[in-house]
Amino acid sequence: MHNVYPLLMSTNFPSIYRDKLKIAQINLGYTCNQSCLHCHVNASPKRTEQMSLEVMRLTLNFIDINEIKIVDLTGGAPELNKNFKFFVKELSSRGCHIIDRCNLTIIFEKDQEKLAEFLKNNEIEIIASLPCYLEENVNRQRGNDVFEKSIKALKIFNKLGYGIANNLPLHLVYNPQGPTLPPDQKTLQNKYKEYLKNKYHIVFNKLFVITNMPIARFGSTLITKNQFNTYMNLLKDSFCKETLPNLMCKSLVSIDYLGNLYDCDFNQMLKIHMGDGIIKNVRDLSKIPEGQKIAIADHCYGCTAGNGSSCGGNLI
Template sequence: MAISGFPPIEIAPATDFPALTRDRLETLQVNLGYLCNQSCTHCHVAAGPKRTENMDRPTVETVLAFLARGRISVLDLTGGAPEMNPHFRYLVESARKLGVHVIDRCNLTILEEPGYEDMARFLAENRVEITASLPCYLEDNVDRQRGRGVFRASIAALKSLNRLGYGTGSRLKLNLVFNPQGPVLPPPQKELEAAYKQHLREQFDIGFDRLYTLANLPIQRFAHTLAREGRLDEYLALLRAHFDRANLEAVMCRSTLSVDWQGYVYDCDFNQMLHLPQGGGRKHLRDLDPNTFTGAPIAVADHCYGCTAGQGSSCRGALNTPSPSRRGQG
């Protein structure tokens, strides 16, 4: 049984995905645990309210020591709902004292939960960049994917963030994340961002900085849904057909290291969920030198086609805007 609660689906025992190596390590992406106030159908972590996995204080200290040793510029916090980790505030404040830029991958609704009413202000006071999931600007679509009432709670949270200065052209950055409803590629990021901004401004007087479009990767909860519907092979074929070699230069695994809630390291968050360790063997953050990753091989499998299909996909959104003539080139 996988730690995420789903038996693993073998996408392919071997892959023809191109070999990749690491550049300089710039970002440490830390999964603080799988506890979340939501259970979204697309969640590749299979997070939810009943999950008990949470990073402990000694592992948080290991993260901070690694940041300091490697002079890493960005700490990217994810989950679950990372804010639900009991050491979240300590980690944020300590990282900021090191001069590290902190990103919080927020589901928005957590900011409306009892006990978290001052979380938005805490994030603002520490100048934390917020990257928030809002998979559509229409209520029915969001609630279908993420649960009843999620859209209204998300709108309320966005209004609160705007009042604090987020997404208003200030130094407090607020980015939104779109992912498709099903096994399709995201639409062009630039055009969708314009549509989001127009709709949210006209309907709710809400502003934000950037929209990031992400492809749903065929792993964990999403993969099991596709398998149950008999569409997993179809989606994998779609990703392969739209592979764009130009995206290989910009995939986030080349400059980002993923850390699980226990402190073990992976090339990306998706590899973490598939138990594909960085460097071919299970390694803990406390035992690693942050200055030795350049040139190291990256563990790849067929799910990597999800990050390189079409315009590409990463935690910072689309990687490029491919022309029709480039699509499918391998």
């Protein structure tokens, strides 16, 4: 796989600084039951990296010290961490709102039969990737049978009350198939809602459209296809300064499976450490201060193109 980091280091992206820290996005490991083409963490069934129980306990201390009340669990498939349920229970006992970045198909894996009910019983918000409402497009990006299994999983979640009850939000995530910007979020959400309801009787709350980041597997594919520079130019030409105050890195910290801290999940993948360049870890038990400089590189233009992009969709 190509290393995109040297192509991103030199940047004229504007300086940005932290606001109050509100969200911890925690990567519980890179193991996944899928290996999607656009995956920015290169997750797959072959990856074995997992957050240990010791790092989980240190992360809980870090959450307490920083008074974080929203925790966004990601991976890989976060549920494949063998201490996933322990961690969720600890977060719940602290009154944290928990988000699970669920790939849907995980609930059909061995030993995950009770997962959907567990998520429901702990009132965990689900954000699930479904990069198209058409079978062919989803399977091309995420693998054979993924669409069929995803639809089956969404029906199970609906049956449990997800996407219907106020305390069980179910959001879907769209990302483009190739090196283009996502379409208008609201228009696409309406299309998804109409199609999934009419064809499969599936309901959900919101659709988040996310711009593909020119890093990891997707970035490497761009290089292979000689499309890297064209895509970077598209992101830069579409720069929208109104997105800057809402960038997710201003209020989020990303924690990797070893407990290292980053300004966002993308920086985690590029091993770009927090603003001052000193490697920080949950072991340091430090409070992340407001006003701290955020570490940037050229991939940041992926967050500011068009209506902006974040793990919660558009920024404006």
